[in-house]
Structures are given as structure tokens and as C-alpha cells.
Amino acid sequence: MPEYSCSDSLPGSLFDVIIVGSGVVGCAMARRFTLEGASVLVIEKAADILDGASKANSAILHTGFDAPPPGSQEHGCLADGYREYLDIHARLNLPLLECGALVLAWSSEEADRLDGILQNARRNGVTSARILDARQVLSREPAVGDSVVAALEVAGESVIDPWSAPYAYLLQALDNGASLARNCELLGGDFDGVEWSLQTSRGQLRARQVINCAGLYGDLVNQLLIAESNFEIRPRKGQFVVFDKSARSLLNSILLPVPTEITKGIVVCPTLFGNLLVGPTAEEQQSRSDTGVEANELHALVERGGRILPALRRHTVTATYAGIRPASEHKDYQIQWYSERNYCCVGAIRSTGLSAALGIASYVYRQYQDSEHRHVPLSNCQWPRVAQVADPGPRDWQQPDNGGIVCHCELVTRREIENALSGPLAPGSLAGLKRRTRVTMGRCQGFYCSAELCELTEGCFEQPLAVAKK
Amino acid sequence: MKTSSCRVAIIGGGPSGLALAAELARGGIDDVVLLEREANAGGIPRHCGHSPFGLREFHRILSGPEYARRLASRAQRLGTRLRTAATVTEIGQQGNLTLSTVAGIESLIAEKIVICTGNRETPRAARLVSGSRPLGIVTTGALQSMVYLKHRLPFTRPLIVGSELVSFSALLTCRHAGIKPVAMIDSHARVIAWRGAALLPRLLGTRLLLNASLQAIHGEERVTEVTIRDARGDLMSLECDGVIFSGNFVSESSLVRASHLELDAASGGPRVDQYGRCSDEDYFACGNMLHPVDTAAWCWAEGAHTAAGVHASLAGRLNALQRRLQVNCGSPAIRYFMPQVIALPHPDCGTIPPAAHDSLQVRFNDNLSGRLALCDENGELSARNIRARRERRVLLPLPAYERLSRSQSLSLEFQPTQD
Numbered sequence: 001m002p003e004y005s006c007s008d009s010l011p012g013s014l015f016d017v018i019i020v021g022s023g024v025v026g027c028a029m030a031r032r033f034t035l036e037g038a039s040v041l042v043i044e045k046a047a048d049i050l051d052g053a054s055k056a057n058s059a060i061l062h063t064g065f066d067a068p069p070p071g072s073q074e075h076g077c078l079a080d081g082y083r084e085y086l087d088i089h090a091r092l093n094l095p096l097l098e099c100g101a102l103v104l105a106w107s108s109e110e111a112d113r114l115d116g117i118l119q120n121a122r123r124n125g126v127t128s129a130r131i132l133d134a135r136q137v138l139s140r141e142p143a144v145g146d147s148v149v150a151a152l153e154v155a156g157e158s159v160i161d162p163w164s165a166p167y168a169y170l171l172q173a174l175d176n177g178a179s180l181a182r183n184c185e186l187l188g189g190d191f192d193g194v195e196w197s198l199q200t201s202r203g204q205l206r207a208r209q210v211i212n213c214a215g216l217y218g219d220l221v222n223q224l225l226i227a228e229s230n231f232e233i234r235p236r237k238g239q240f241v242v243f244d245k246s247a248r249s250l251l252n253s254i255l256l257p258v259p260t261e262i263t264k265g266i267v268v269c270p271t272l273f274g275n276l277l278v279g280p281t282a283e284e285q286q287s288r289s290d291t292g293v294e295a296n297e298l299h300a301l302v303e304r305g306g307r308i309l310p311a312l313r314r315h316t317v318t319a320t321y322a323g324i325r326p327a328s329e330h331k332d333y334q335i336q337w338y339s340e341r342n343y344c345c346v347g348a349i350r351s352t353g354l355s356a357a358l359g360i361a362s363y364v365y366r367q368y369q370d371s372e373h374r375h376v377p378l379s380n381c382q383w384p385r386v387a388q389v390a391d392p393g394p395r396d397w398q399q400p401d402n403g404g405i406v407c408h409c410e411l412v413t414r415r416e417i418e419n420a421l422s423g424p425l426a427p428g429s430l431a432g433l434k435r436r437t438r439v440t441m442g443r444c445q446g447f448y449c450s451a452e453l454c455e456l457t458e459g460c461f462e463q464p465l466a467v468a469k470k
Numbered sequence: 471m472k473t474s475s476c477r478v479a480i481i482g483g484g485p486s487g488l489a490l491a492a493e494l495a496r497g498g499i500d501d502v503v504l505l506e507r508e509a510n511a512g513g514i515p516r517h518c519g520h521s522p523f524g525l526r527e528f529h530r531i532l533s534g535p536e537y538a539r540r541l542a543s544r545a546q547r548l549g550t551r552l553r554t555a556a557t558v559t560e561i562g563q564q565g566n567l568t569l570s571t572v573a574g575i576e577s578l579i580a581e582k583i584v585i586c587t588g589n590r591e592t593p594r595a596a597r598l599v600s601g602s603r604p605l606g607i608v609t610t611g612a613l614q615s616m617v618y619l620k621h622r623l624p625f626t627r628p629l630i631v632g633s634e635l636v637s638f639s640a641l642l643t644c645r646h647a648g649i650k651p652v653a654m655i656d657s658h659a660r661v662i663a664w665r666g667a668a669l670l671p672r673l674l675g676t677r678l679l680l681n682a683s684l685q686a687i688h689g690e691e692r693v694t695e696v697t698i699r700d701a702r703g704d705l706m707s708l709e710c711d712g713v714i715f716s717g718n719f720v721s722e723s724s725l726v727r728a729s730h731l732e733l734d735a736a737s738g739g740p741r742v743d744q745y746g747r748c749s750d751e752d753y754f755a756c757g758n759m760l761h762p763v764d765t766a767a768w769c770w771a772e773g774a775h776t777a778a779g780v781h782a783s784l785a786g787r788l789n790a791l792q793r794r795l796q797v798n799c800g801s802p803a804i805r806y807f808m809p810q811v812i813a814l815p816h817p818d819c820g821t822i823p824p825a826a827h828d829s830l831q832v833r834f835n836d837n838l839s840g841r842l843a844l845c846d847e848n849g850e851l852s853a854r855n856i857r858a859r860r861e862r863r864v865l866l867p868l869p870a871y872e873r874l875s876r877s878q879s880l881s882l883e884f885q886p887t888q889d
Contacts, residue, residue, distance in 0.1 A: 299598060469622055
């Protein structure tokens, strides 16, 4: 049984590895360890996977051209993660938009800094990067504001689907024998020198190794299990605005600013769903869960987008959201094995987790092997193909027997919704259903489909759309 | 891919599309296909369960669903082919449409196409409202389809944002469903709908707060509270379990935006001439897509009036309208106007069919008084002293073709009255 539903009791058997957290890193970790032959259980405190830092990001697959220098954990994991995604995405039916990026310089000071970024890119093995003058930038991106001075072109930067990718990693783990328990909060744990005994909201669990992939709660899980943490999470909120699909044709590539010490800055980037995204902001905050948006910041993002792409001012906003990045006081990732305690913490995966996750998982597994742990990799592993909801398609609305379109803005069919609700890793909330199918995520935000959805999802979620019947 | 053809395809089965279909069928066009993406035709009135609808069309007071049913059955009785659950996904040149149905995609080629996709309310996200994103935040449209079509309630004590006609419709829907709104707020100093409407919330025991704006929405799973800035500028919290964003209608013109047709940025709909013809003369448009938002009765009448032009166009009789004069507008007080193009006939082309629009329809950004005029290089062609109200149409009659025939350029001017 790959997933233990809320009514199932969890097994008392001994797992090779328990992974705490099902964000993008936890999902990739589960996949790697499962494919290498380990028995894996993933525990997640929320009702759905990808419910923390991983639920909101800019969906860029980074080459690592501007990553910290070679030798850093982040650089190595980014480069490996990038490569592995390119290797496996087609087999898992995951989309990839190889649109490239331009780092735009708007002043001569910024233009002067492009050379340093170019050197960094080459040092990081991104050899295709090159500097464009203003004329070349505008011929490639005619909608960019004509006060642009120069740009660094990075061909390999791409856009992926931030939800279906980690979903597919976990699905592949489950299809190959891993287990998942949602609504399962870690309460404590003891290591007796041989195995871990974890106390959770769903009872006692046993494992030889524990891997902390708890993202925004990584330092707290460290304290809970090993009573120390070499980092402290400093939640950093990022707000985004999503522009209408009508704006998509304004842009071919990802537009990045010349970065500062603190943040990669605000990007304008296409999405795989045919929209344009502007964000994120970078706001330090105490809360690890408050993903509220703030009108002033949203207006500033709209304004910023309009300065970068003046024609954007004629287009409307479809959605706004915010995510929280698990930054810490350190610049690099904090991935550490405590081999004498059979414990690993994958912490402070600040903003590149989506790109680096597969690389992080391999990195952790290599270190695990180095401490003499041996499994036999699966010889005949399953490669599930996930349902395609990205724009290039093919999409279900083009196929026969789709049950009809329910969400007209995003062209989501009844069959897609029913499959998501009844399939493996079924969503535990409307938000989860939205991530899996994109229902209600279009320009009308549920004006037309809420009623239908109310009926279709009845009995599926702990928090239903309707509170009463008439 | 399955391919079929027809003489006229109408996209959207609301009041304007259904009226147009019926009128074309009555005029003897026997191959009219109406494409409706919902399971039933009728448009927005279909999920607006209260009265009054139908006074002008059927000379009696009907509920929204009953009105919608009558419009649809009348169009069908007269010979329109009604295809429901058929979503048009692309409109192309030479009258090529792509549609998606339960059977997958197919292609439909029509001699003439009329786009009647209506309008929708501006949801929370596009209003850039602060706060969390819990369950219980809906538009009036979503609320009404939940309540009237599916008999389900998304909340029991919501806040209503807005004071347009549709906001009062939201209030009536709440009353019907036993939902008790905690307040109705609008950032303007007076109710946007007609003044007397302000009595309705009072009668129903709902607080009406004017000059008050929504500052933030709170709640993790569901809405628990909102922050409002009141008329004095003070912040106040209001406990509630939902928010209804009502009104602030925008054109539902996604198909047009993704197509080869010229768009009018101000109205959000396609640029049309006085017949409702788009920049590609195989395409027409009518209804609320062109002028968000008007009543069902207005859209119904416009649909019927658009039929004559479509009919004439099928027979090639609009070809005589060769000269297209663009109407320009530089007044910042004017939010939008339509039609944006006047097509002028040859002097000796004989009789031409009646236009769908014999006036310019103008919307203002604010409540204003002044003189509205259509001018050419020699001065005023048509003018009116008007009192404009937010969200309400102002009509300026179009001058006769003989007067326009000498004009080189047209502009719409507004001179506010100095108080």
C-alpha cells in the first residue's frame, strides 16, 4: 500500500528511511532512496503534499549560472538537479519550456556588473552565456522597455511545472514501493544507537535513518530530534502577481534583474500555463505560515512589471500569491549527516529547491552510501506518466470522452478533476486540487465553475467549498 | 478532426446571443448554430433566481431561470441549432472555429460569426486585495450559481463588496438562501446603483457602509474576519465567514484577445462598427462583451437589432460600407465608448440595412455633468448636455450618414460643467 489514508493505522515495521516532509526536496529524496532499493516512508503533517515552501515559487529551472562558487553545496546540487531533470522529464511526462533567460541591465553600473556574472557563469560550467547589447536585447525581446542597456543571455534557463514535477517524483517513489502518511505530524523521537523511534500524531514509527526535509520547519525538527540545529530558519516571503494569458505573447524568455547580495530580485517570466509572472518580493518575517499578500507590494509588482515590459500595463492580473522561502543565516544550503545518529538534515534550501531537489537527493544518497549503507538499486523500476496540465499539451479537452469542460478559463475537464480526486495522491484540499488540475486558477477565479466544483468535490475535503445545503 | 459548416455561428447563449439567433431564424436564415459552453443556454440570468426579468421581452415579470428558459426555447422553436457543452477554444480567419466538446476537439466553419460572450465580475485577485486566501471568497456570479443551480451555500455571514445593481442582486440571493450578510461596503460616497436601492440593505437588516474600503481578508482555512477602513479613515475589524466581490464587470473577451481581431483596450471588447462588425468583417459582436455591464433586456434588444446587419452581410449588402471612420477620444473622464468605428456607405449604393447601434454608448469614470459631443474637423456633429453616473450608459445619437460623409476624422469630446 503506497499511501496510508487517514483511517489506516501506520505500520510498526522497520523502514530503512523515514523522510520528514513532502515538499519538493522530500519528494525527490523519497524517489532517490526508493530507486536505490531502500524502504521509505514519507510523513507529512499537512493534509496535502507540497504545502509549505514548495507551493509557491517562480517555476524556473535554474542552470546555476549565478550560484555560489563551485564547491558550495548549492552549486553542486543545482548543476546535478538541472541535469537530472532534463534526463527524466520526458519519461515522467513532465513539461519543459526551454526559453532561456536574459539578465537585464538598466544602467551602465548594472551593465558593468554583467561581466562578473558572465565569469561566474563560465566558472559554474554554464558556457553558453554571452553578453548582448541593447539592440540585440530588443530584437530578441521587442516588448522590453527601450531604456535597457545590455543583458547577459543564459540559454539553458527553463520553466517547469512546480507542482507536477515533485508530484511525479513522489508518485514514482510510491509506485516503486515507498509509503506516504499525510496528516502525520512529528512530535518527537529517540535514537537507541541502532534505530529511530518516532512519535507522531498518528502513532509510533520505526526507521534506521531519518532525513529531515521539513523545509520551513527544518530547524525545529532538528531541535525535536537531535536537540541542536546548525541553522535557524529566517522565513522570507515572496509575493507574485500572475498576468492574464493575453500577456504571454509579450515575452519569449525569462527576464532576470542584476541580482543583489540578498535576493535574485524580481523576475518577469512566462509560465507553462500561458501566463506571465512577476515576482517575488523578498520580505523577512517571523511567521513560517503566513502567506498573505499585501496590496502595496502587489501594486509595486504591477508597476515594476510595467517598467520592464511597458505593454504589460494594458493587461490584467489573473492571480496573486505568496510563498515563503526557508532562508537561514547562512548563504549556502545546510545539508548535514550526523552519521553516528543515523540522521540527516537537509536545511535552508532557500530559493532554488525546485531546480536543485533531484541533485540534493543524489548528494544525500551518495553521502549515505559513503557511510557503508548498501542497497540493491531496483532493476525494473516503474515510470509513471503524470497527467499533463501545461499549455503545450496535449490536454484532455482535446480528447474524446473528457466529460466536458468544467473550468473554462483553464480548460479543465470533468474527467481531469475526477481522475485527480480518485487517483493516487488524491488532493486533501481545494488548494491541492487546484495544483493538480489548475481548476479555478484562470482569469475568472471561479466565477463560472465554483458551483460545479462544489458538487464534484463533495465529501472529498476536510474543508468543503459549501458549508450548508439549501 | 471532425469538421462541419454552417451559415451563422453564435458564440454564447445569453440574452443577446439567443435574441440574435431567434431573429436570424425569423428572418429566414435556416442554418444558425448557437454554441454554449454551459450545459444549458440562458447566460447569467439562468443563475439569477430572483425577479424581475422579461418585462420588455415577454411582457411579464419572470425569474431569471424562467426568463432564460423562455429565451432558449423560443430560439430553438424558430429553428436555431442549440449546441450546449460546446466550448469555442479558438477563433480564426475565414470563419474557422475550433471547439471542444465531450467528444474532443472539432472544427466548425461559418460564413458569419457573432461573438456574444458577455462579461464577468472582477474577482478578488485582480483587485489586488491584501490578506490571506481562504475559502469563502466568491463573486456574485459564483454565489448565484452555487445557490440557485446547486443549492449549496459557501458561507452564512459574508461581507458584500460593491453597491452596483448586481450587489443588490447578491443581497437578494443571500436573502433567498437564508444567508445573513454582515455588511455591504462601497468605497464611493453614494450607492452606484440607483439611489433608492440604498433602502434595500436597511430593510433586510444589513449595514450599508459608504466611503468604506476593504483593507484585508483574514482566516486560514475559511474567512474569519475582514479589516475595513471606514468613512472617517479608521480601521475596523468585522467578523464574517466570506466575502462577495460584486460588480466591477469586465468584458469576457478572452477569445478575441487571443485572435486576429482588433481589440478596444478601453472597453475590453473587440473594436466594432455601428453594425457590431469587427475588424474582420466575417465577425460580429454584441451584448455585454462590448459594454460591461448592461441589463439582460438591453442585451436582448441589441441582439435582435444586430440580426439585420448579419443578415445583410450574408447577402453581401454590407459591402457598400467601404469607408471606415475611426472615432477617437482624448477625454480622461470617459472610461470607454462604443462603437469605435463608423462605416460609411457609398453615396449611391441605395438603401442600406438598419444599424444595430444608432447611438454611441459612453461610460464615464466618475459622476460628472457636462457637454458630450461627437465632432469632426469642422465642429460638433451631435451633442448633448449630460449627467453621467458611474457604471451607467450615456447615449449620444449618431448623426446621419450624409453629415458624416464630409468628415475626415471623428472625435468624442467631453467638456465638464464648471461648478
